[in-house]
Amino acid sequence: MKQIMASILTLISAVIGQSTLAAPTKTVTLAWKTAPRTIDPRFTIDAYSHYLSDLQNCSLINFNEDGKIVGSLAKSWRWLDNKNLEVIIKDDILFSDSTKVTAADVKATYEFFHNTKLKKPSPLAAAFKKITKITTKKNKITFTFLEPDVSFLQNLMIGIVPKKYAGEEMFSKAGSYSGCGPFILTEVTSAQLTLKKNPKYNISSPAKIDKVVIKVVKDELTRYAKLQKGEVDIVQDGINREKLAEIDKQVQLKVIKKSGLNTTYLGFNMKDPILKKPQVRRAIAHAISRKDIIKYIMKDTAVPAATILTNGSKFYNTKLKNIKHDPALAKKLLDQAGYKGKVRFKINYKTTTNTTRIRIAKAIASQLSKVGIKVKVQPLEWGKFKADVEKGQVQMWSLSWVGFKDPDIYRYAFSSESFPPNGGNRGWYKNAELDKILQQAKITSSSQKRVGLYHIAQKIIDRELPYVFLWHEQNIAVMRKDIKGFRLYADGRLSSLKDVTR
Amino acid sequence: MISFCIRRLAGLVPIGLGVVTLAALLAHVVPGDPADSILGAYATLEEKTALNKQLGLDQPVHIQILNYYKQVSRADLGQSLINQREVSELIAERFPATIELAIVSIIVAILIGVPLGILSAIFAGSLIDLGAMFIALIGVAMPNFWLGSMLILFFSIQLDWLPVSERAGWESYVLPSLTMGTALASVLSRMARNSMLDTLKEDYVRTARAKGVRESAVILKHVLKNAALPLVTIIGLQFSVILTGAVITEVIFDWPGIGSLVLEAVKTRDYPIIQGCLLIFSAIYLCVNLLTDIIYAWIDPRIKYKPS
Numbered sequence: 182m183k184q185i186m187a188s189i190l191t192l193i194s195a196v197i198g199q200s201t202l203a204a205p206t207k208t209v210t211l212a213w214k215t216a217p218r219t220i221d222p223r224f225t226i227d228a229y230s231h232y233l234s235d236l237q238n239c240s241l242i243n244f245n246e247d248g249k250i251v252g253s254l255a256k257s258w259r260w261l262d263n264k265n266l267e268v269i270i271k272d273d274i275l276f277s278d279s280t281k282v283t284a285a286d287v288k289a290t291y292e293f294f295h296n297t298k299l300k301k302p303s304p305l306a307a308a309f310k311k312i313t314k315i316t317t318k319k320n321k322i323t324f325t326f327l328e329p330d331v332s333f334l335q336n337l338m339i340g341i342v343p344k345k346y347a348g349e350e351m352f353s354k355a356g357s358y359s360g361c362g363p364f365i366l367t368e369v370t371s372a373q374l375t376l377k378k379n380p381k382y383n384i385s386s387p388a389k390i391d392k393v394v395i396k397v398v399k400d401e402l403t404r405y406a407k408l409q410k411g412e413v414d415i416v417q418d419g420i421n422r423e424k425l426a427e428i429d430k431q432v433q434l435k436v437i438k439k440s441g442l443n444t445t446y447l448g449f450n451m452k453d454p455i456l457k458k459p460q461v462r463r464a465i466a467h468a469i470s471r472k473d474i475i476k477y478i479m480k481d482t483a484v485p486a487a488t489i490l491t492n493g494s495k496f497y498n499t500k501l502k503n504i505k506h507d508p509a510l511a512k513k514l515l516d517q518a519g520y521k522g523k524v525r526f527k528i529n530y531k532t533t534t535n536t537t538r539i540r541i542a543k544a545i546a547s548q549l550s551k552v553g554i555k556v557k558v559q560p561l562e563w564g565k566f567k568a569d570v571e572k573g574q575v576q577m578w579s580l581s582w583v584g585f586k587d588p589d590i591y592r593y594a595f596s597s598e599s600f601p602p603n604g605g606n607r608g609w610y611k612n613a614e615l616d617k618i619l620q621q622a623k624i625t626s627s628s629q630k631r632v633g634l635y636h637i638a639q640k641i642i643d644r645e646l647p648y649v650f651l652w653h654e655q656n657i658a659v660m661r662k663d664i665k666g667f668r669l670y671a672d673g674r675l676s677s678l679k680d681v682t683r
Numbered sequence: 684m685i686s687f688c689i690r691r692l693a694g695l696v697p698i699g700l701g702v703v704t705l706a707a708l709l710a711h712v713v714p715g716d717p718a719d720s721i722l723g724a725y726a727t728l729e730e731k732t733a734l735n736k737q738l739g740l741d742q743p744v745h746i747q748i749l750n751y752y753k754q755v756s757r758a759d760l761g762q763s764l765i766n767q768r769e770v771s772e773l774i775a776e777r778f779p780a781t782i783e784l785a786i787v788s789i790i791v792a793i794l795i796g797v798p799l800g801i802l803s804a805i806f807a808g809s810l811i812d813l814g815a816m817f818i819a820l821i822g823v824a825m826p827n828f829w830l831g832s833m834l835i836l837f838f839s840i841q842l843d844w845l846p847v848s849e850r851a852g853w854e855s856y857v858l859p860s861l862t863m864g865t866a867l868a869s870v871l872s873r874m875a876r877n878s879m880l881d882t883l884k885e886d887y888v889r890t891a892r893a894k895g896v897r898e899s900a901v902i903l904k905h906v907l908k909n910a911a912l913p914l915v916t917i918i919g920l921q922f923s924v925i926l927t928g929a930v931i932t933e934v935i936f937d938w939p940g941i942g943s944l945v946l947e948a949v950k951t952r953d954y955p956i957i958q959g960c961l962l963i964f965s966a967i968y969l970c971v972n973l974l975t976d977i978i979y980a981w982i983d984p985r986i987k988y989k990p991s
Contacts, residue, residue, distance in 0.1 A: 215947065218765050301767055304722045307730055351767045371777060371939040372849065398848065399934045399943065406835050406847045564952060568714040602728045 206391045209664065209681050212398040212413040220369055221352040222340025222360075223293055226304045228584070232675045236376060236393070238340025239361035239384050241268055241287065247493050248442050248586045248671035250334065253384060254282060254341060254361070256320075260626040263329035268322045268337070275381040276343055278359040284317035289347035290339060291315055291324070300350055308336050329624035331631065332589030363388045363679040372397055388679035389666070408434060408659060414683070415660040415667060417675070422480040422537075422657070433662055438482060439669035441656040444489045445581045447545070447649040451609045453576050455526050459645060463504075464514035465577075466649040468552040470506040474544050475652055478537065483652035488639045489582050489590055491653050493671070496588040496632055498639040504649070511552040525553040531569060531578045534560045542579065571601040573609060579651070584672040588635040592619040595647060610647035691976065695969050702965040706958040707751035711744060717954055721764050755962065761955035763948075770959035773944060778963075780850055781940030784863065784932070785925045787856050789918060791864030792871055797914070799868070800875025805902065807880060815872065822869030831862040831935040848937040859936040863929060867921050874917050878910040885909070912983055919975030926971075927964040 217229035222238045225231050235243070243253035252258070258268045274282040294309035311333070314325040326333065346358040355366045355375075361384070364376035374395040378388040396413060398404045405420055407413040409431070420428070428434050447465070449456040456462060475483045487501040515525050528549075532542040539560050546556035556577075561569065569575050582590060593599050596619050599606040615638060622634035642648075656669045661683075668677040717740060718731035735741050739750060754761060760770035796819075803815040838858060839847045845854050882888065883906055891901050930942035937943075941960055948956035 215950075218951065301721060301762075301764075302730075302734070307722070307727060353766055353768050371944070372937060396849070396937065398937050399946075400937075402832050403835065403848050403935055403937065406840055409840055410843070410847050412847055412849075563950070565714045567719075602731065 207389075207683065208392040208394060209390050209415065209678065209683065210394040210396060210413050211415045211417070211675070211678075212396050212404045212407060212419060214397075214399060214404075214419050216371065216397045217374075219351065219353075220355070220366060220374075221357075222342065223290070223305065223347075224303050224351055225340075228673055232673065233366070233374065233395075234340045235362065235674050235676055236364045236678065237360040237362045237366045237379075238342075239274065239282070240340055241270070241337040242334065243338060243676070244586065244670070244672055244674065246439070246668060246670050246677075248491075248584075249493075249495075250586075254287070255337070258334070258337075260331065261323070263331060263624050263626040264326045266324045266326075266333065268324070270320050270322065271384070272320065273383070274361055275383055276359040276361045277365045277379045277381050278343075279381055280343065280359070282341060282361050283344075284320055284322045286341055286344045286347070287322050288315045288317050289344040290342045293342075293347050296348065303351075305339070329626070330589075331626050332587045332623060335587045364393055382679075386679070389682045390678070393678055405659075408661070411661060414664050415658060417658040417669070418656055418673065420657070420659045422482050425480055425482070425657070425659075428659055434659055435662050437658050437660070437667070437669055438655045440484065440491060440493065440671060441654050441673065442491055442584045442586060442671050443581045443654045444486050444491075444585075445483075445541075445579060445651045445654065446486075446489075447651060448570070448575075448578050448580060448608050449647060449649075450573055450576050451611070451647065452573060455520075455528065456576060458518050460514045460518040461520070462646040462649070464511040464518070464552065465549065465554070466504045466511075466646055467507045467514065468511040468549050468554070469545055469649065469651075470548055471503075471651055472506065473548075474541060478540050478544060479652065479654070482655045482657060484655070486650040486653045488642065488650055489585060489594065490588060490639075491671075494586065494588070495628075496635040498636040498643075500636075501639060501643055508548075508552050515552060515554075520553070523553060524555050527555045527557065529559055529576045530556050531559045531561055531566060531575050533563050533566050538579065545579075570607050573601075573607075578607075581654070586672065588631070588638075589619075589623060591635065591638050591642070592623060595619070595642060608647050610645070612641065612645065615641045615645075687980070688973075688977065691973050695973070698969060699965070702962060703752060703755050704748055706961045707748040708744070709954060709958055709961070711747075713952070713954075717764055717952060719952065751958075760959035760962070763956055764953045765951050770955050773956060774941060774959055774963055777939055777941045777944045780938055781926060781929060781933070781942065784856070784859055784929060784938060784940060785922060787860040788863035788867065788925055789922055791860045792867035792921070793918070794868075795864065796868035796871030797875050799872035801879060801902070801907070803872065803876040804879030804883065807876075812876075816876070819869040819872045822865045822872075825865065827862055827866070827931045828935060830865060831858070831932060834858045834861060835935075848935070850938055855936075859932050859938055862935070863925055863932050867925065870921065871914060871917060874913055875910065878913050879906055882906045882910040908982075912979065915978055915982060916975055919971055919978070923968045923971040926967050 213229055215229060217233045218227045219225060219230050220233060222234040225234050239254045241253065241255040242250050245251045254270050254274055256269045256271045258266060261267050270282070270284060270287065276282060291309060291312065292315060294303055294306045311327045311330060312324055313327050316323045341361060342358050352358060355369045363379055363382045365379045366374065367377050368375035376393040378391050380387065382388070398407060398413070401419065401421055404413065404416050405424060408416055425436055428436055449462055451457050471485045475481060475485065485503045487503050488498070490497045492499070520526050530542055530546060532538045539558065542558040546558050549556050570578055582594070593605045595606055595610050596604065596616050597606065597611045598604065598616070600609055601607055618634050618638050622631050622638065625631050625634065656671070656673055658667065658669055660667060663683045665682050666677065666680040670676060716731065717738065718734045722730055722734060739747060762769055763773060799815045799819065803812045806812050835847050835858060838845045845857050849855055888901060888905055891905050929940060930946055932938065933940045933942040934946060941963070945957060945960045948960070
């Protein structure tokens with residue numbers, strides 16, 4: 182009997198002891214619209230894979246809250262000339278298995294992209310094929326390039342993989358390798374990802390939260406319901422903007438907003454006999470009231486755009502002005518272009534099946550009808566839409582450039598060497614003067630000179646209007662009120678998760 | 684029965700071949716290049732061409748179809764273009780969730796639909812009948828996406844009784860199975876009512892009543908058993924529909940089943956997954972149909988299947 186009593190007492194004291202000594206696990210739960218395509222930092226091309234990679238890996242450079250380049254694993258970097266980039270990494274940075282991150286790990290990670298024996302190549306390989314040599318000396322890594330390309334710096338955000346794993350095929354299971362980011366991926370299922378705090382993380386302060394759970398919740402209404410019920414703590418850019426007013430009234434939820442890097446534009450096919458006329462494009466630009474669309478459809482969560490880059494970029498030309506809504510001027514320009522009458526011409530406007538995109542397209546069609554342009558809105562499934570735009574089987578369309586920070590995007594979007602399928606010049610815009618400037622800017626290592634060249638490029642684009650830039654969307658996070666320390670990043674990354682407390 | 688089964692199985696072969704051919708043609712019919720999915724938007728034409736060559740997509744269509752036949756005959760459904768995992772592994776991972784939900788939904792549908800139909804038939808023409816058929820009408824008229832959202836709002840947000848979504852614990856099965864089972868319950872109740880009414884008019888029912896058999900015994904023993912035949916057909920057909928068409932419910936309730944796998948694959952143009960799921964869906968449909976026929980023959984010994 183005594184023995185039984187003693188056992189019971191021991192058990193009770195053990196239970197009590199455990200419950201009083203062990204601190205509760207602090208967990209933050211997020212909901213994402215889709216699962217990341219990959220958990221491997223060497224294969225990330227979609228936004229969610231980038232966000233995940235940023236949580237579990239460290240990279241040479243990173244981007245701060247405003248989208249500006251900052252050192253992460255890299256202590257410093259400099260262009261030795263326009264073909265050689267030298268990077269010096271910090272000392273004593275650790276992977277989660279306590280081994281030191283070395284220049285050899287960095288080299289092995291980047292050399293992976295040259296491996297031609299892989300079953301399936303990385304979609305990022307194209308960006309790194311211009312590297313001809315990577316040399317290391319202690320903490321110093323030198324990248325040598327086939328041709329000058331100073332925009333390459335932004336590609337140094339690949340998560341570093343330890344050398345012993347860096348040559349392997351794509352990782353698909355948690356724990357395939359040790360990362361050097363603030364969290365360790367511990368579980369991957371089709372429904373959720375689980376990360377725990379990396380106690381060895383020493384690039385900056387370690388995570389304040391013990392665990393991050395990322396749930397894949399595809400339906401917008403379900404995401405919102407889970408937030409309301411507390412099954413999810415944070416949803417970033419996944420709640421309909423029309424709900425924001427309602428959320429403001431809820432005691433358990435709060436909303437934070439920040440200017441983003443996405444630029445929505447209206448594209449024109451320059452091969453089209455009507456749209457190739459600059460006066461017509463300018464008339465369309467003046468006929469659109471971006472202010473009204475931002476107010477009534479975007480619910481004031483966007484700001485008018487003058488070019489692809491946002492005004493936070495050092496390459497942004499501050500002399501650019503937003504095009505005014507002026508239907509009278511639009512009519513005058515159309516008259517001058519030779520299009521007169523009640524219906525001056527008909528035009529086809531292709532967009533995706535996204536409900537907001539369709540509403541925007543209908544609003545633009547309505548505004549254009551007021552100056553005599555009859556627009557037929559044609560929503561298409563994404564694959565068909567993309568194929569039509571790339572093949573040039575389109576007159577007018579709208580899309581967004583997502584998260585671009587480097588001005589080399591202008592070369593990708595408007596240079597004549599970037600016609601599809603080799604690039605993103607989907608409007609088939611051709612301007613020899615612009616081509617020359619963009620090429621020069623690509624090879625100029627002087628930052629000041631680059632700024633000047635991109636200012637000229639933006640001015641030409643503003644004059645020619647191959648696109649009408651509509652707006653930059655804000656990033657929005659809806660979260661439970663007890664979540665503290667979460668900050669939005671311009672490019673949507675979730676780096677501030679490590680500073681979250683509750 | 685055995686020769687019947689063999690004949691039916693043999694009949695499945697040409698259908699199976701047709702499905703495999705359709706699956707192989709999928710990548711050619713649907714707009715978008717698989718190389719775009721793998722290499723991303725910034726790959727050059729040369730890189731895309733090289734990858735298409737590596738995947739065998741540069742070969743003539745008939746060669747690709749033959750290659751796909753060979754691949755499927757080895758029970759190899761290929762690898763996902765996106766995350767390079769085996770398609771069979773991905774389907775096997777998701778299949779239990781789908782089948783569990785389908786079974787629970789069918790049970791919910793039977794538990795609601797059949798008693799409603801029986802009651803309606805027994806009290807034909809009364810207010811009970813009218814009420815039951817009204818409920819059935821509403822059930823069949825409500826789209827899944829609306830019903831699912833309403834159930835979440837009421838049971839999860841307002842009453843706080845059940846989780847909003849996810850597959851974890853018995854509570855998580857309630858709302859999705861109700862969402863999927865309601866429409867089927869409505870169909871079943873109408874079918875049960877009609878079938879019961881027809882059977883109630885049969886001579887043997889009148890004879891049983893004349894012999895003084897208790898009404899409950901008449902209904903359960905004589906009427907229900909005979910009225911069950913068309914219900915079995917409907918349940919069989921609906922089971923395959925539920926198995927293969929749970930996309931909306933799976934999306935609303937974050938159910939990690941095959942429906943949501945297909946949806947993701949369609950969005951990312953992951954053709955091997957779409958092709959694999961198409962084959963699996965077709966196989967399920969054919970198997971369930973076969974099984975229904977067998978059960979049909981087993982329930983009613985008068986049914987004999989002869990080659991036409």
